[in-house]
Amino acid sequence: MKKLTTSTGWHAVLGLPVMLALAWVEVPVARAEYGDVVINNYSDAAGMRPVVFPHWFHRLRFRCNVCHADLGFKFKAGGNEINMVKIIDGQFCGACHNGDVAWPVENCDLCHTGKPGTPSQVHESDIQQFAQPMGSTNKK
């Protein structure tokens, strides 16, 4: 064991109680990015990971009207009955993920990135943040 005056020793000695302390209080759940949408009407059942759509990433590049007016996405997580045939026919995500505007549909694992079993929802919405009875399943 190194002497306590060295930086490593200080880390080791402080580290253990700190880790116990953090373990003792609740470790805050990780947070998804605001506006991330999980789409999972069919994926789980088809043995694919659910789809995660990041709003923040797309709104850096496109205004809302492009998807929600021109391409017809309704304002509802899981509300558009998207499937792979529609996508390869150029609808929904397929209007851009066609190798032209954005990378093509063969990159299954860039869209199907969700944890299996995550239901369709928009993440970190105010409704999820409101005070609610503990143990409520509303959150995540």
Add this chain to the structure above:
Amino acid sequence: MNKRYFIVSLLIGITTFHMACTAQPITPARPAPAAAAPAAAAKSPDSDPLAFHRLHKPSGKRNRPPAEDGIHDPGNDGTHALLAPLSVFPSLPKANSGNRVDWVQALAAGTIKPRADQADATEEIVVMDLNIVREVKGSMPNVVYPHKQHTEWLDCSNCHPGIFVPLKGANQMSMAAIMLGQQCGVCHGKVAFSISECRKCHSQSKEPNPAPAAK
């Protein structure tokens, strides 16, 4: 009991200070879930009537990279190819809610140039500058609904007539409905800035309420 809390707070305080000093990211210090489980199960703050944040869970860390955000599967290779929010957000104007980005400012300042068309980068969106003032009963300032900031991002058909009849005063609105995700709450609190930013909407000050007794 209280003493244990005190020790814990103290230790957290020390850790925070220590980490700030050594500029280490917080994450590595988190215990492995396996080690954490028995201790956490033994005494969860949820069941403690004296706990702070009894009903509203304190926020976890914000703007996590996809592999650590709780919804992306870290076991999927594609997850690790995705961009992390903090690789972009520090260069954008800040806000207090949502993505913690002031999207109106980012657009107005030209920091970002989102397209108005899926393929044509030169297409311009039709912006309409028309404010609608909605008087609010009680102490809260009136609501000013600005068409300008909305039509910078959205098409008229995104709101009219589905969410709002395009006629001043024709729509019933209330905070209760907004918080249930209707009216302004279709977007605010989900993708656009959060309901917690009262003064962004309640922006027109009015005569203070007359004092009840005075005349």
